[in-house]
Amino acid sequence: MSGYLAGNAVLFSEMSPPAAEEAAFNSWYDEEHIPIRMKAPGFRSAQRYRDGDQRNYLAVYELDDAGALNTPEYARIKGEPSDTTRHMLGAVSGFTRYIGTLLGEPLVQPGADFLAAPVLYAVFFTVPEDSLAEFDAWYCDDHVPLLLSDPRWIGTRRFAIRDGIPEGYNRLALHHLADRKVLDSEAREKARATPWRARLAQQPWFRGNYLVFDSLGPRQTARNDR
Structure with missing residues (x-):
């Protein structure tokens, strides 16, 4: 489903x-x-x-x-x-x-229904064109695997923003979480302390916009839902 x-x-x-x-x-x-x-x-x-x-x-x-x-x-x-x-x-x-x-396949816990997660953690970035390849590789190969070491981090999807207001972001990560407490977990601490992230964090553009939301009501589906 x-x-x-x-x-x-x-x-x-x-x-x-x-x-x-x-x-x-x-x-x-x-x-x-x-x-x-x-x-x-x-x-x-x-x-x-x-x-x-x-x-x-x-x-x-x-x-x-x-x-x-x-x-x-x-x-x-x-x-x-x-x-x-x-x-x-x-x-x-x-x-x-x-x-x-969507950029690549969702990175999720095995068998997890990530869309049913009660907490959504959204992260926006504006990445210069010549840094996109490294940023994307870091996120997929270094950052997310460490986050997923905690089973409460249910899954992550990454998107290229093709249009939007009011800010000119070009990257969005939607993290599907079991609860807000995982944002203070050891897994996230490790993910934010790698040499690769430290190198990127020295760049002036490496300033994300971080938002946390709780799900509200049931998911609504298309009329041709199967």
Whole structure:
């Protein structure tokens, strides 16, 4: 099931509703915003998240590929919003929207359903073009294997960001975790202390944006879910 629900691309979108409209926002997102997108071709599934007790909400949409965002059906969804959608999108703040295409195979614990992980740890980087090859090799060959030495680090997927706002990131890692405590684990400490990472950390661009979210509600799936 997880293999089908995970796609080759993701749409990563955050937004924060006004405090007075938080309940209405959540109902709209669960009952209208995601369900209508699950009818569009190329959309596989979607999971909502929340940043702890903050009013910062995230939705990660799993797509067949980035072309799912260029179909006539999706253009119609975007171009013909309901009155509720128009109001909600006009009221939110902190909006982000990043489209990422999968880099390599997911690195996961054997047999793990990484999409069901209760915590999502997202890491963004802006890497110079001439450093991408080394950065990618370090992440896959050095960093992630050490993280996965703790079974609570359920899996990691890496994406090349092809489009996004408000920042010009070009790399995104989505880490699927069993709990937040693994961020303070010995495995992560070792992963952050290797000579390879230390060499990269000397570069002025090596400054990531780190976000942690807790899953919110059940995963919604496409209408042709099998």
